[in-house]
Every structure is written in structure tokens, then in C-alpha cells.
Amino acid sequence: xxxxxxxxxxxxxxxxxxxxxxxxxxxxxxxxxxxxxxxxxxxxxxxxxxxxxxxxxxxxxxxxxxxxxxxxxxxxxxxxxxxxxxxxxxxxxxxxxxxxxxxxxxxxxxxxxxxxxxxxxxxxxxxxxxxxxxxxxxxxxxxxxxxxxxxxxxx
Amino acid sequence: xxxxxxxxxxxxxxxxxxxxxxxxxxxxxxxxxxxxxxxxxxxxxxxxxxxxxxxxxxxxxxxxxxxxxxxxxxxxxxxxxxxxxxxxxxxxxxxxxxxxxxxxxxxxxxxxxx
Numbered sequence: 001x002x003x004x005x006x007x008x009x010x011x012x013x014x015x016x017x018x019x020x021x022x023x024x025x026x027x028x029x030x031x032x033x034x035x036x037x038x039x040x041x042x043x044x045x046x047x048x049x050x051x052x053x054x055x056x057x058x059x060x061x062x063x064x065x066x067x068x069x070x071x072x073x074x075x076x077x078x079x080x081x082x083x084x085x086x087x088x089x090x091x092x093x094x095x096x097x098x099x100x101x102x103x104x105x106x107x108x109x110x111x112x113x114x115x116x117x118x119x120x121x122x123x124x125x126x127x128x129x130x131x132x133x134x135x136x137x138x139x140x141x142x143x144x145x146x147x148x149x150x151x152x153x154x155x
Numbered sequence: 156x157x158x159x160x161x162x163x164x165x166x167x168x169x170x171x172x173x174x175x176x177x178x179x180x181x182x183x184x185x186x187x188x189x190x191x192x193x194x195x196x197x198x199x200x201x202x203x204x205x206x207x208x209x210x211x212x213x214x215x216x217x218x219x220x221x222x223x224x225x226x227x228x229x230x231x232x233x234x235x236x237x238x239x240x241x242x243x244x245x246x247x248x249x250x251x252x253x254x255x256x257x258x259x260x261x262x263x264x265x266x267x268x269x
Contacts, residue, residue, distance in 0.1 A: 004251045010172035023261040031260050041256035131169050134246045
């Protein structure tokens with residue numbers, strides 16, 4: 001079982017996410033950086049992801065839009081540094097909250113048995129900015145629950 | 156709507172915890188109830204300032220104070236703290252969904268590499 005560990009201490013602008021994958025490091029890194037593969041997994045459930053640009057190399061840019069029938073949410077940023085198989089440092093901005101730019105650092109670590117541990121650290125410019133980002137995750141979670149409830153009620 | 160209420164309550168709770176003195180007060184109360192005097196002891200600020208911090212925590216629903224007893228000790232509301240934990244849990248669920256899909260993508264890649 002690959003459990004996701006999330007650390008977000010109250011009153012700090014940091015989020016740390018650690019997750020292990022049943023795949024060698026090179027493959028995990030490719031799934032993380034290949035513009036054909038990224039839309040297959042990134043983003044909230046029930047939303048389509050449109051990738052307009054995804055150049056995972058030092059100085060490269062990315063922009064994508066998550067959309068459903070309720071609206072569109074755009075995200076963009078710059079890859080500050082990319083070391084193949086090892087490291088990604090990128091900026092991240094939700095276009096619904098312009099100029100609230102966070103910095104993400106992802107490291108990819110070899111584990112025994114062809115497994116990989118990905119360690120992500122994100123630092124936001126303010127504590128409020130971080131809390132709002134986490135809260136938007138909650139919103140989606142609640143929305144999913146509401147949708148399922150609608151399905152049950154419609155039977 | 157219920158979602159907004161939950162968010163407002165969480166906003167208040169997280170704002171309340173966005174202060175080192177208030178976090179220290181919560182940490183102290185997690186070990187047991189205490190009066191304002193007892194809570195104020197380790198701090199180099201006035202008892203009035205500590206009272207104000209306690210009031211913020213009380214408004215945020217994180218602590219309660221008994222109305223009848225003369226000492227009026229402060230009590231940490233464990234359920235309110237659990238709600239903050241579940242806030243993170245829902246975010247965790249969202250992140251986990253992404254990573255489950257990534258697991259599937261990695262499995263497809265493995266098959267294609269054969």
C-alpha cells in the first residue's frame with residue numbers, strides 16, 4: 001500500500017507531500033514531465049486537463065487548464081531547474097489568485113525493488129495563501145461527495 | 156450553504172492558530188485544563204494580552220471555558236481540532252486520487268516497455 005504523507009503545520013506557509021511508487025525512478029520522472037502523460041493523472045477527478053505548454057527543462061514554461069461544466073481553472077509557472085530523474089524546481093500560480101506564486105521542489109529517490117519515493121515541498125508566499133490552496137482541495141472533495149449524494153438520491 | 160459554514164469555521168480556526176502564543180496555549184491545554192493565570196505564567200506578556208489570545212481561541216471554537224466554576228479553567232475542544240485534521244485528510248484524499256491515477260499510468264508504461 002502506497003500511502004501519501006502530507007504535512008501542513010498550522011501557521012506555516014509550507015506543505016510537504018511524500019509518496020512512494022511501484023516503478024523505477026526514470027519512469028516516475030517521465031510520467032511527471034512528459035506532456036503526453038501528465039494530463040492522464042494530474043488534476044481533480046471529473047475535470048478534463050487541457051495542456052497548452054509543458055516544457056519541463058530549465059527555464060521552460062507550463063500552462064494548463066482544468067475544466068468541467070462549471071468552469072475553467074488555469075495554472076501556469078516556470079521550471080526553474082530540472083535534473084532528469086532527480087529534481088524538479090518550479091513555480092506555480094493559480095490564475096484565479098494572480099501573483100500568489102508558490103515554489104515547488106520535487107526530489108526523486110531510488111528505493112529497493114524498483115520503487116521510487118517522491119518528496120515534494122511547496123512554499124507559499126503567505127500562510128493564508130497556503131490555507132486557501134489546501135481548502136480548495138477540500139472544496140473538491142466535498143463537491144465529489146455532494147455529487148455522489150445526488151446520484152444516490154436520484155435512484 | 157453547509158460548505159461555506161465549514162470553511163468559515165476552518166478559516167477562524169486556522170487564523171487563530173496562526174500565532175505562536177496561541178499555538179503555545181493550545182499545546183499547554185492539550186496536556187490538561189488550566190486557568191488564565193496558569194496559562195499566562197510562562198509568557199513575558201501581560202495577563203490581559205493572554206486573555207485576549209484566549210478569547211480568540213474561544214471565538215474560533217478551539218477552547219471552551221466553564222461558566223459556573225469560579226476559576227473558569229480553559230478546556231481544549233478535541234473535536235474542533237479533529238475537524239482541522241479532517242480538513243487535511245480531504246486534501247490528502249484529493250492528492251491521493253492524483254497519485255492513484257499516476258500508479259495506473261506507470262503500470263501502463265511498464266507494459267508498453269516490455
